[in-house]
Amino acid sequence: MEKTYLMVKPDGVRRQLVGKLVQRFEDKGFQLIAAKMFRMTREQAEYHYEEHKDKPFFGELVEFITSGSVFGMVWQGENIVALSRAMMGKTNPLDAAPGTIRGDYALNTGNNIIHGSDSPQSAEREISNFFRPEELAAGDYPVRMPGSLAN
Numbered sequence: 001m002e003k004t005y006l007m008v009k010p011d012g013v014r015r016q017l018v019g020k021l022v023q024r025f026e027d028k029g030f031q032l033i034a035a036k037m038f039r040m041t042r043e044q045a046e047y048h049y050e051e052h053k054d055k056p057f058f059g060e061l062v063e064f065i066t067s068g069s070v071f072g073m074v075w076q077g078e079n080i081v082a083l084s085r086a087m088m089g090k091t092n093p094l095d096a097a098p099g100t101i102r103g104d105y106a107l108n109t110g111n112n113i114i115h116g117s118d119s120p121q122s123a124e125r126e127i128s129n130f131f132r133p134e135e136l137a138a139g140d141y142p143v144r145m146p147g148s149l150a151n
């Protein structure tokens with residue numbers, strides 16, 4: 001099953017959007033298999049954004065992402081990388097369609113609320129930066145309620 005790393009950035013945490021964002025991905029039909037609130041170390045941040053290390057905004061980006069707690073999540077589901085990126089909307093909120101997360105909640109690129117992996121390979125790399133393999137739930141879906149006959 002395809003996995004992705006989704007993360008509510010410090011601006012989203014400060015604005016108390018965590019619950020609403022989790023709800024969107026649950027409603028879509030994806031499965032949450034790990035989540036935690038934490039403060040990223042500088043090393044984790046530089047590794048996470050390594051592809052941007054030569055960009056002029058790299059320093060600012062690392063400062064921002066380590067400026068407060070993030071809510072990191074591992075999700076799984078069919079085509080989740082592409083579908084979650086579509087739900088997030090374009091990087092620059094000026095280009096993000098209404099109805100997308102950035103279109104609905106964000107005003108500028110520096111404060112665009114959410115991160116999502118851009119490929120299954122990036123997802124694997126990003127997940128391993130923040131989670132140990134044993135932190136990922138396995139076999140919890142479909143949920144079986146005690147006494148329930150349904151799957």
Ligand code: IDP
Pocket residue numbers: 057061090091109110111112114115116118
């Ligand atoms: P993505 O988050 O939509 O995948 P990327 O191009 O991978 O977009 O950029 C990573 C993050 O870096 C963006 O989400 C945004 O927070 C930040 N960023 C990208 N371009 C700029 C910029 O021109 N100025 C400031 N921050 C930027």
